Amino acid sequence: MNLSRLFSVDAGLSLLLHCLKALVALFVNWLVLRHFAVDDFLVWSVTSSILVVATASDLGIGQYTVTKLINSHQREWAGHVSESLGALIPLALASGLFVFLAIGEISPIYKSTMAVLLAARILTIPFAAVLNAVNQFKIRKAVELAAYGVAALGVLAVVWTDADIRLALVVLNATFLLGAILTVAAAARYVSLRQSLRVASAVNSAQVFRGAIPFMINNLSGLLTYGGFIWLSSLVLPQAEVAKLAVLHSFVLINLYQVYDVFLKARQADLTDRSRLAPYRRLNFLFMLALPPLFVLAGREALALIGNPVALDLPETALFGLFMAFEMGNLFVQSITQVNQALVHRLNIYSAIRSAMLTGFVLAGLLPIAGDERLLLLLAYLSLGSMTAFVYLLRGLELHGADDDNPPGELDCPQAVRDKR
Structure with missing residues (x-):
């Protein structure tokens, strides 16, 4: 093994896709800053921050799942994913509730929509871990880039139609969930979805929390x-x-x-x-x-x-x-x-x-x-x-x-x- 492996197609593509995603994300934020009022940009920034905090509420289960997968035989992966999924269900519900309460006084339908989209995305974390475990991080980055690309088109449509900034936030959250679903589909190549979606027992979920x-x-x-x-x-x-x-x-x-x-x-x-x-x-x-x-x-x-x-x-x-x-x-x-x-x-x-x-x-x-x-x-x-x-x-x-x-x-x-x- 030599240094050329460090700059393999996997790592190079991951870095390239990450940079492209960062540019598209910057463009999306520029669109909002340029075409909406300052108060709307504040709503966008605060809500985006809330979503970031809520998405990071997996309590380390994502990295724990990666470690379990890497250190086990592939035939055991569906069981590990199932256990992590069971542990994430209460966290996803708690994160959805956090989003609902933190967004502020606005339409309950809007808050519920944002909460459901966020909670559903959290449940896909174990499947993203599968891609990490097989050195396919570039797939995750490609999916994130595609999601941001769709989000940019959605925000452009909101700008052209003079719609509310909150519609742009729903579009952003929905495209992220779409990207998460695509990640699950990509992970299906390496782990059985049918077996993974069997929710594990409370005992197994408790073991995940401890680990x-x-x-x-x-x-x-x-x-x-x-x-x-x-x-x-x-x-x-x-x-x-x-x-x-x-x-x-x-x-x-x-x-x-x-x-x-x-x-x-x-x-x-x-x-x-x-x-x-x-x-x-x-x-x-x-x-x-x-x-x-x-x-x-x-x-x-x-x-x-x-x-x-x-x-x-x-x-x-x-x-x-x-x-x-x-x-x-x-x-x-x-x-x-x-x-x-x-x-x-x-x-x-x-x-x-x-x-x-x-x-x-x-x-x-x-x-x-x-x-x-x-x-x-x-x-x-x-x-x-x-x-x-x-x-x-x-x-x-x-x-x-x-x-x-x-x-x-x-x-x-x-x-x-x-x-x-």
Whole structure:
């Protein structure tokens, strides 16, 4: 196995489709901003945010299902999907209720429609996990791109007919459900739908909840880092410093994280096979090594091209580049740990380290230090916390490899990986 495998058709297509989807999503949001009133755009943004939060309410069951599938024989997959589906039913109902209540005072028919569309989409999560388990993440990205394309046409129709913004939201939610149904159809190639749709017992569902706890905790700490980071910053930093972090976080870290995440998910089944990890580890090491100096040399100039109005100092840029390097490293070792059943338990302590990092960030931000110096202190602290979390999971991977005296071979490879050979 060599480095050329890292840039296979699977990974390349996944990245390309993700970028195209991002462009179409940007176009859809531009349509709403350009052709609707500001109040309508606010309704669009708030409702979209509610849908994102509700969709992420699977409590880690999605990643748990991927791990179970990768580490089991394909003939057992229908049972695992069925168990996950049974566990998701109450979560889907709760998410639908959340959407119904959170949307606000509007037509009950509209709220019910949005709730039902969202709840139905959540139930398709185990089938999306099937595609991850067979390195077919590109199919999911293709479906997402197609859904956004249909949504763009739907929003254009709403604009041309001067209809209400809420109709555009129904169109968006409906196209996402359509995409989810197509994902289920694609998964049918690898797992029996008839057997998968048999709802498992409450006992089996409870086992799924227990097994998903490490993934749930990890998702929550990740949500704070990438979802609530700027809000946390606003609690402890002056507005000018928050603006700097907002630019660095929103335009650099998030986009870099998403692209790398897509690449890793496109090869998720490979990550559980030690015989195939070496080139991935080399690539990740080079990525982490090159990121800080590259960001120092070109980061501020790249941000200037998009009209960045915030002045960034060299020390701030350097420390944020270091922080990003460790965050990319964390994403890599976390992706490996999540699909290795012998290491999943380490996500609990890992998440505690990440949460402590953010708690310390808030507490350190309350120190009576000048704004510029405080920002440097906080960036240094974040880099140290991210490095600690990275070393913890990396050490777990090294110990796991050292404990296995047998060279990796056919018996070490999960069924999903063997089937792809």
